[in-house]
Amino acid sequence: MENPRPAARVAGRKEDVWSIVNSAAASSPKQPIVNMGQGFFGYAPPQFIVDAAIDALKTVECNQYSPTRGRPRLKKALAGAYSEWLGKPINPDTEVTVTTGANEGILSAFMAFIEPGDEVIVFEPFFDQYLSNIEMPGGKVVYVPLHPPKNGATQTTSSSEWTLDIKELEAAITPKTKMIVLNTPHNPIGKIFSKEELTSIGDLCVKSNIIILSDEVYDTLYYTPFTRIATLSPEYARLTLTVGSAGKSFYVTGWRVGWLIGPQHLIDYVAAAHTRICYTTVSPLQEAIAVGFEQAPHNGFWPESRKSLKSKMDRLNSVWSELDLPFTDPEGGYFVLVNMAKVKIPEGYDFPPHVASRPRDFKLCWFLIQEIGVAAIPPSEFCTDENAGLVQDYLRFAVCKEDSVLESAKERLRGLKKFIE
Numbered sequence: 001m002e003n004p005r006p007a008a009r010v011a012g013r014k015e016d017v018w019s020i021v022n023s024a025a026a027s028s029p030k031q032p033i034v035n036m037g038q039g040f041f042g043y044a045p046p047q048f049i050v051d052a053a054i055d056a057l058k059t060v061e062c063n064q065y066s067p068t069r070g071r072p073r074l075k076k077a078l079a080g081a082y083s084e085w086l087g088k089p090i091n092p093d094t095e096v097t098v099t100t101g102a103n104e105g106i107l108s109a110f111m112a113f114i115e116p117g118d119e120v121i122v123f124e125p126f127f128d129q130y131l132s133n134i135e136m137p138g139g140k141v142v143y144v145p146l147h148p149p150k151n152g153a154t155q156t157t158s159s160s161e162w163t164l165d166i167k168e169l170e171a172a173i174t175p176k177t178k179m180i181v182l183n184t185p186h187n188p189i190g191k192i193f194s195k196e197e198l199t200s201i202g203d204l205c206v207k208s209n210i211i212i213l214s215d216e217v218y219d220t221l222y223y224t225p226f227t228r229i230a231t232l233s234p235e236y237a238r239l240t241l242t243v244g245s246a247g248k249s250f251y252v253t254g255w256r257v258g259w260l261i262g263p264q265h266l267i268d269y270v271a272a273a274h275t276r277i278c279y280t281t282v283s284p285l286q287e288a289i290a291v292g293f294e295q296a297p298h299n300g301f302w303p304e305s306r307k308s309l310k311s312k313m314d315r316l317n318s319v320w321s322e323l324d325l326p327f328t329d330p331e332g333g334y335f336v337l338v339n340m341a342k343v344k345i346p347e348g349y350d351f352p353p354h355v356a357s358r359p360r361d362f363k364l365c366w367f368l369i370q371e372i373g374v375a376a377i378p379p380s381e382f383c384t385d386e387n388a389g390l391v392q393d394y395l396r397f398a399v400c401k402e403d404s405v406l407e408s409a410k411e412r413l414r415g416l417k418k419f420i421e
């Protein structure tokens with residue numbers, strides 16, 4: 001008998017980037033691979049939240065269902081932090097909802113507001129989960145590109161030089177546009193949107209009453225001043241859902257704790273969708289993140305984590321000047337895009353068909369894994385086919401790894417010299 005047919009929303013997808021990178025890594029003669037691909041941390045989270053998680057596991061009520069909007073202690077701690085970060089008092093009971101990672105929070109936001117046929121604007125390159133999250137409630141993704149710096153193939157530039165053409169954004173808005181997804185600091189570019197850019201975006205959203213889903217999961221990791229769109233005007237705040245992630249803030253991507261902050265007329269419905277999707281979020285880890293937010297302002301964790309990630313970033317990036325490869329110096333987050341236009345893949349190099357059919361960055365990714373044993377992510381995975389060309393000379397490296405791993409990566413990357421013209 002034939003196997004049951006899967007739903008169209010999950011069937012027939014292209015092989016995803018993670019499987020391609022993993023299968024390349026498994027087949028590489030250079031073992032073990034230095035994995036700079038996926039953005040998981042290669043070291044332990046801070047002891048104060050690990051201790052808090054252990055304590056929570058020993059407490060009877062922390063092992064049971066939490067209220068659907070989150071544990072009171074975490075909502076209070078988040079409201080405290082965001083009252084300061086958003087510059088206005090946040091009500092823990094009506095303006096916060098805790099979710100199972102930022103990703104489920106983002107899905108809940110789309111489930112809460114998107115009806116079939118509604119349009120959601122996404123900048124590309126984009127975080128890939130947005131697309132299926134928008135499509136699940138029947139939404140249509142409308143893409144607006146972020147343009148790479150013109151001299152990106154020859155010179156190291158700032159991530160601020162990746163630009164949004166506001167006219168292109170304006171042209172993408174239709175009467176069906178319900179939401180826009182903003183991601184700052186941006187994955188994979190590392191761009192922090194400037195006040196001017198946020199104001200142009202915010203004004204367009206106010207004009208057409210568009211909800212702003214501001215994905216700020218890298219918000220504690222900024223290396224230049226960081227502005228949140230919701231702080232720029234009460235009209236923007238009325239339309240903004242701000243997204244955060246304990247995974248990124250406390251190095252615990254596997255804990256799956258995230259949250260959305262916003263006005264009650266938005267949060268009420270996000271919370272309702274979240275309740276239907278997964279009811280509630282893992283209790284002991286919520287409690288530990290509450291302790292994290294209570295202690296971080298006093299124990300120096302926020303500046304320390306910024307300093308640590310920035311130093312890892314600079315440690316890896318010193319190798320690109322040795323190799324004379326330009327990169328996009330990120331203003332935030334823990335990814336760096338490196339322009340590999342100068343890397344010459346030998347004529348007739350043998351790629352498996354699922355790589356040969358993809359843009360040049362997939363080939364570069366395969367080539368680096370096979371020849372020097374370093375895994376990175378091809379960013380055209382985060383673009384439509386039409387705009388894959390914008391990023392096809394780049395690879396994305398994650399620096400949230402032990403310094404020793406960064407040093408091994410650098411040592412191996414020096415092996416690229418012979419392929420650089």
Ligand SMILES: Cc1ncc(COP(=O)(O)O)c(C=O)c1O
Pocket residue numbers: 039100101102103104127183186187215217244245246247248253256257258
């Ligand atoms: C831009 C962006 N948004 C959201 C997420 C999801 O965060 P979480 O792991 O908390 O679901 C990620 C994770 O990589 C991300 O890069």
